[in-house]
Amino acid sequence: MRNITTSALLAIATVYATAANALDSSNAPVVITPLASKTTTASGQPITLPQKNVEVQVSSYQIAPGATLPVHKHPFPRYAYVEQGTLKVTNVETGASNTYKTSDFIVEMIGQWHQATNIGTDPVKLLVIDQIEQGAKNTILKQ
Numbered sequence: 001m002r003n004i005t006t007s008a009l010l011a012i013a014t015v016y017a018t019a020a021n022a023l024d025s026s027n028a029p030v031v032i033t034p035l036a037s038k039t040t041t042a043s044g045q046p047i048t049l050p051q052k053n054v055e056v057q058v059s060s061y062q063i064a065p066g067a068t069l070p071v072h073k074h075p076f077p078r079y080a081y082v083e084q085g086t087l088k089v090t091n092v093e094t095g096a097s098n099t100y101k102t103s104d105f106i107v108e109m110i111g112q113w114h115q116a117t118n119i120g121t122d123p124v125k126l127l128v129i130d131q132i133e134q135g136a137k138n139t140i141l142k143q
Contacts, residue, residue: 085124
């Protein structure tokens with residue numbers, strides 16, 4: 001009886017494992033490619049989420065070659081996927097900077113003044129995702 005139960009459990013586990021691995025198979029109709037996994041912002045802060053009435057906003061940005069965004073900060077999390085181009089982001093408080101290229105994922109710093117410059121010859125195209133408190137703005141320009 002024990003051998004039958006063990007064999008049955010192994011057979012069931014194999015069926016479930018095969019089904020679970022189907023999403024990772026190159027023959028599957030859905031292919032999942034992990035792009036990033038982050039626990040901190042670009043400046044090393046832990047990622048913290050809004051505490052009430054969370055709203056997700058998704059935007060597309062296009063930044064011309066040589067253009068520099070004004071100094072600004074974000075009170076809530078902002079994530080960006082670089083679809084095209086080369087972007088240099090500088091923390092104006094510390095002077096530290098990071099350069100991001102096509103296919104990079106950015107977890108922007110929260111509450112720290114920074115600015116970004118397109119340092120390439122092509123436009124920078126970003127897919128931007130904000131997690132904010134409903135009705136709030138996620139960009140504050142430095143006066």
